[in-house]
Amino acid sequence: MYVPKESQPKQGGAAAKGRDGEKGGKKKIVAQNKKARHDYAIIDTYEAGIVLTGTEVKSLRQGRTSLTDGFVQIDGGEAWLHNAHIPEYAQGTWTNHSARRKRKLLLHREEIDKLESKSQETGHTIVPLAVYFKDGRAKAEIALARGKKEYDKRQTLREKQDRRESDRAIAAAKRKQRGG
DSSP: OOOOGGGSSOOSHHSSSSSSSSSTEEEEEEEEOOOHHHHEEEEEEEEEOOOOHHHHHHHHHHHBBOOTTTTEEEETTTTEEESSSSOOOOTTTTTOOOOTTTTEOOHHHHHHHHHHHHHHTTTTEEEEEEEEETTTTEEEEEEEEEOOOOHHHHHHHHHHHHHHHHHHHHHHHHHHHHOO
16 A cells, blocks of 8 residues: 655654654663662662663663673763673674673763762762663663661661552452452
8 A cells, every 4th residue: 555755654753762752762671780879879860871782782782781790980081880780692603791790881971070070079979870771772760869777777667668568458458448
């Protein structure tokens, strides 16, 4: 069936945007760093592209990575992701990558400068929160964070537990109201 070119959706524009009109589309999360959210108070988050080799991308697509020990360092005006573990690709040959090599992050100059100045303040660091694919490109969500003290961690856990208990009580009351 012939469809005139004018009536075909164009590449980009509204047709390429996500359902809610926001640019970007779907995110397929590969790994999250839950330990970072527990150990640090998140101040600001950024989305950065990651420079990867072919076998690293294939290994990521299999959903195999760990950000637990990862951190970001600004060196020479460039952002680098250290200690993120992307295991070697099983079907890779001599072109395979090393699992814990440092990887370059792609950020705008203003973002790098801001992160560099803030991270030099005492108690601040830059940690990776998640690695995901967005429109087929590997991205990392990084955050400027401040380390929590032990009592802050306990307070956060207590609040989380209290919130969970109140949600359970509300759900039980609603079930009782419907059933009785």
